[in-house]
Amino acid sequence: MLSEIKKARQVPGEPYRRWFMDDYFDLIIWQDSAAEIIAFQLCYNKGPEERALTWRRETGFTHRGVDDGEHRDGYHKMTPILIPDGEFDRDPIRIRFLNESRQIDPTARDFIIGKLNEYRL
Numbered sequence: 459m460l461s462e463i464k465k466a467r468q469v470p471g472e473p474y475r476r477w478f479m480d481d482y483f484d485l486i487i488w489q490d491s492a493a494e495i496i497a498f499q500l501c502y503n504k505g506p507e508e509r510a511l512t513w514r515r516e517t518g519f520t521h522r523g524v525d526d527g528e529h530r531d532g533y534h535k536m537t538p539i540l541i542p543d544g545e546f547d548r549d550p551i552r553i554r555f556l557n558e559s560r561q562i563d564p565t566a567r568d569f570i571i572g573k574l575n576e577y578r579l
Contacts, residue, residue, distance in 0.1 A: 460485060460559045478562050482554065487566055495569050502551055511546050513573050521546040548577050
């Protein structure tokens with residue numbers, strides 16, 4: 459079940475950040491000074507096959523794979539980066555998010571669900 463990290467790291471110069479997580483999802487939400495959601499990133503399937511759906515008010519959706527930086531023979535772990543990936547399989551992720559987000563802030567939950575419903579297959 460998703461729960462909020464109460465002291466999420468704030469990056470100077472970036473909008474306010476909220477972070478929710480469980481074993482399957484990481485949800486990061488950025489809000490403006492009026493507490494409106496201006497962007498979010500829903501990372502899912504945490505582990506070697508992790509993916510990230512990102513939405514920004516200005517640009518809409520992107521879907522990427524997450525290279526966790528772990529598999530570099532002879533090198534130290536690198537910083538995770540987003541890499542090109544295939545299509546976002548919306549319905550199974552939307553259903554799982556519905557089930558695992560029942561305990562988070564209802565305004566944020568409803569916003570994310572609305573955006574997932576808007577995503578074009």
